[in-house]
Amino acid sequence: MTKNLLTSAVFAGLAAGLIAAALQFVFVIPALLEGELYETGARVHFGTDGIPESDRGAPGLGGEWARHSMTVAFNVITYTGYGLLLAAMISFAALKGIATTPKQGLIWGICGFVAVQLAPAIGLPPELPGTPAAEIGPRQFWWIMTILSTAIGLALIAFGKRFVPLAGVIAILIPQLMGAPHLDTYFGVAPPELSAEFVTLSLGTAAAGWATLGFFVAYFLAKA
Numbered sequence: 746m747t748k749n750l751l752t753s754a755v756f757a758g759l760a761a762g763l764i765a766a767a768l769q770f771v772f773v774i775p776a777l778l779e780g781e782l783y784e785t786g787a788r789v790h791f792g793t794d795g796i797p798e799s800d801r802g803a804p805g806l807g808g809e810w811a812r813h814s815m816t817v818a819f820n821v822i823t824y825t826g827y828g829l830l831l832a833a834m835i836s837f838a839a840l841k842g843i844a845t846t847p848k849q850g851l852i853w854g855i856c857g858f859v860a861v862q863l864a865p866a867i868g869l870p871p872e873l874p875g876t877p878a879a880e881i882g883p884r885q886f887w888w889i890m891t892i893l894s895t896a897i898g899l900a901l902i903a904f905g906k907r908f909v910p911l912a913g914v915i916a917i918l919i920p921q922l923m924g925a926p927h928l929d930t931y932f933g934v935a936p937p938e939l940s941a942e943f944v945t946l947s948l949g950t951a952a953a954g955w956a957t958l959g960f961f962v963a964y965f966l967a968k969a
Contacts, residue, residue, distance in 0.1 A: 763820070877931075
């Protein structure tokens with residue numbers, strides 16, 4: 746059984762990681778590279794050089810192939826790790842008599858996205874380079890707490906009976922009501938429109954990656 750879990754996670758992580766990386770190259774990385782131009786001062790929001798920001802054009806991927814290769818490797822490794830967790834949970838559900846088809850695996854993947862990406866992003870959205878933020882320690886603590894609390898809450902909603910799902914809703918809300926640590930003011934160097942676009946593209950790419958992961962984990966487990 747352990748071999749089946751590992752094999753399913755590796756194949757699913759490879760597929761999801763490659764798809765997520767491809768989407769990042771098309772959508773996310775150009776926005777990230779443009780944010781780096783503002784961080785370094787190569788571009789200035791509300792600049793005084795007379796050139797409208799809309800005429801500057803977003804930077805291409807360029808020739809940083811070593812960096813882009815690391816992006817692909819990071820995605821594959823990360824989604825493989827997430828795939829192992831999903832495979833373990835789906836297999837545990839199967840022991841309880843809850844079978845999971847590949848289509849139902851999509852739901853598992855989306856729930857993983859909600860717990861690991863979407864819920865933390867409500868308080869701590871993805872940030873462009875050069876964006877000031879609160880101290881890393883409190884942010885990491887809130888981020889980890891939010892993931893665990895949301896994952897537990899989703900499990901209680903999905904598998905709980907009677908009033909147990911209500912406890913799941915409360916578990917999801919607790920970190921959001923506590924609030925993530927933030928600075929008292931805003932003074933980022935990038936345009937807010939670019940930051941909003943980066944957040945949207947990052948979360949959309951992550952959602953696609955997680956949905957793909959859930960589908961392939963369930964698919965490979967069924968074939969094992």
